[in-house]
Amino acid sequence: MTQALSIRALRKIYKNGFEALRGIDLDVQAGDFFALLGPNGAGKSTTIGIISSLVNKTSGVVEVFGHSLDREREAAKRCIGLVPQEINFNQFETVLNIVVNQAGFYGIRRREARIRAEECLRQLALWDKRNTVSRTLSGGMKRRLMIARALAHSPRLLILDEPTAGVDLEIRRSMWDFLRRINREGTTIILTTHYLEEAENLCRHIAIINHGRIVEHSRMGDLLARLHTSRYILEIANSVDRAPVVAGYRLERLDERTLAAEVPAELGIHRLFKALAEQGIEVIALRNAANRLEQLFVDLVESQRPVPVRKSA
Amino acid sequence: MRHLIPLQTILFKEIHRFIRIWPQTVLPAAITTSLYFLIFGGLIGRQIGSMAGMPYLDYIVPGVVLMSVITNAYSNVVSSFYSTKFQRHIEELLIAPVPNWVILAGYVGGGIARGLAVGVVVGGIGVLFTHVHPFHPWIVAAILLLTATLLSLAGFINAIYANSFDDISIVPNFVLTPLVYLGGVFYSIDLLPEFWRKISLGNPILYMINAFRYGFLGISDVRIDVAFGIIGGAILMLLVWALVLLRRGTGLKS
Numbered sequence A: 001m002t003q004a005l006s007i008r009a010l011r012k013i014y015k016n017g018f019e020a021l022r023g024i025d026l027d028v029q030a031g032d033f034f035a036l037l038g039p040n041g042a043g044k045s046t047t048i049g050i051i052s053s054l055v056n057k058t059s060g061v062v063e064v065f066g067h068s069l070d071r072e073r074e075a076a077k078r079c080i081g082l083v084p085q086e087i088n089f090n091q092f093e094t095v096l097n098i099v100v101n102q103a104g105f106y107g108i109r110r111r112e113a114r115i116r117a118e119e120c121l122r123q124l125a126l127w128d129k130r131n132t133v134s135r136t137l138s139g140g141m142k143r144r145l146m147i148a149r150a151l152a153h154s155p156r157l158l159i160l161d162e163p164t165a166g167v168d169l170e171i172r173r174s175m176w177d178f179l180r181r182i183n184r185e186g187t188t189i190i191l192t193t194h195y196l197e198e199a200e201n202l203c204r205h206i207a208i209i210n211h212g213r214i215v216e217h218s219r220m221g222d223l224l225a226r227l228h229t230s231r232y233i234l235e236i237a238n239s240v241d242r243a244p245v246v247a248g249y250r251l252e253r254l255d256e257r258t259l260a261a262e263v264p265a266e267l268g269i270h271r272l273f274k275a276l277a278e279q280g281i282e283v284i285a286l287r288n289a290a291n292r293l294e295q296l297f298v299d300l301v302e303s304q305r306p307v308p309v310r311k312s313a
Numbered sequence B: 001m002r003h004l005i006p007l008q009t010i011l012f013k014e015i016h017r018f019i020r021i022w023p024q025t026v027l028p029a030a031i032t033t034s035l036y037f038l039i040f041g042g043l044i045g046r047q048i049g050s051m052a053g054m055p056y057l058d059y060i061v062p063g064v065v066l067m068s069v070i071t072n073a074y075s076n077v078v079s080s081f082y083s084t085k086f087q088r089h090i091e092e093l094l095i096a097p098v099p100n101w102v103i104l105a106g107y108v109g110g111g112i113a114r115g116l117a118v119g120v121v122v123g124g125i126g127v128l129f130t131h132v133h134p135f136h137p138w139i140v141a142a143i144l145l146l147t148a149t150l151l152s153l154a155g156f157i158n159a160i161y162a163n164s165f166d167d168i169s170i171v172p173n174f175v176l177t178p179l180v181y182l183g184g185v186f187y188s189i190d191l192l193p194e195f196w197r198k199i200s201l202g203n204p205i206l207y208m209i210n211a212f213r214y215g216f217l218g219i220s221d222v223r224i225d226v227a228f229g230i231i232g233g234a235i236l237m238l239l240v241w242a243l244v245l246l247r248r249g250t251g252l253k254s
């Protein structure tokens, strides 16, 4: 399969000496829907800035559809559409002109640019606003305008840096539908987000970045499967001095009447209760410790290390 | 010519910008120069009599016209490019397959267009007040174009280095305006003591104004070929400087 994006040993040291990226490797297949996750300041926007020629890299290699940024930057640029994290269009320009001009910068003739701009603006429900000065748009409309602008030259790779930040639920859902559709139609999409639900819903591959390093890079399905051990907190009737041992489960003693249990999905919790009962331990209450991606995210970010892949029994 | 459309797009956008806000861009120059012509021509000019053998008003018209070309070309590029940078829509250009020279040509082209537009308006007003007309039209046209180009380039470089709105008014106020006033718009440097005359010869604006005046009146304090050489050399220098800054991404990329 063609690589839409390939990054090797990418480093970025800002002028103030801050090392924002400490050697990043990243691969995105053509046609993929890819999530780049990470806490604030992890280096997501820096990575995206380098891919889209807004930030100078310190070292490393970036290729977009096989075009190296060092040798064929123009060809690489033609493949990319960018929706940046911060509003960056001319606040005094009209919606239509913003999209038409962007198409012009990509070499599209004015007449075609207007046709293309109409398509993009209609798709994002902004055509009615075409003659509005962009400053007066609502926050959600501004985000959609940046998506329309990014699509002006029909890029093969669309990169969105937190496109749904500050967008209400309804608009967010319609954005998701829209992104799914253009992805189905062949556009490769890379998206950063803080909403884990969003990544889980949309993306097929995921990378998690923290402190300038990739701490996880896998298929979304694999990652979620790995998380199919749920963690429960058990309150028990009788006190224990040691964590009981039950084959297939991992139990931890939190205090004399509380246990934490890692429960693989395929074994289920019922068998655990039975096994504990056989050892004379009676469970009186149960609660779910945390859910899937959130938990993983917290683990990764706190531990600074990739979670070890545990083979399921 | 795959870069033609991006270049046209930038140029169109820039020209559209200053036309749309013409009360801020074209009108002030028309008013100021009319005042100059009224005051210096109608009132004080009569007292002064003649300068270098010319009626005083005729003498100052070319300089006053070029002065507005100078300030308008400069301020068009410095304010437009700085606000492009400040509002961050420069990113629209940086991510697109637009080479640096096209970005530069687009913005400088916009400055030239504004310089010429203002030059024509102000020159037209000058014609109303005097009988001055181009004596060497090619020299007039060439100096007009070269001056607008040079000042547009300078404005572009200023905008690249600028980090605040103060930074885009320091150079025009504290460098450009004095150089223009001391560049012989209102007097011949032959009137100055030798020392100050020599100092004045270090002012590049002097050459533009004198060459321009030569185009109208056939008189100049400096040699015309030297003037063209200096203006051409300065354009070349600023061109290289601007391209190096763009290549490095100074002030534009982190």
Ligand SMILES: Nc1ncnc2c1ncn2[C@@H]1O[C@H](COP(=O)(O)OP(=O)(O)OP(=O)(O)O)[C@@H](O)[C@H]1O
Pocket: A014, A015, A016, A018, A020, A038, A039, A040, A041, A042, A043, A044, A045, A046, A047, A085, B254
């Ligand atoms: N121009 C700059 N100069 C110095 N440091 C910078 C610069 N831009 C970003 N940084 C630093 O680099 C680190 C990574 O920033 P980046 O914007 O890539 O994070 P992010 O993952 O996009 O975060 P967020 O989720 O908040 O958008 C941060 O610590 C930030 O402070």
Ligand SMILES: [Mg+2]
Pocket: A044, A045, A046, A085, A161
């Ligand atoms: Mg960011």
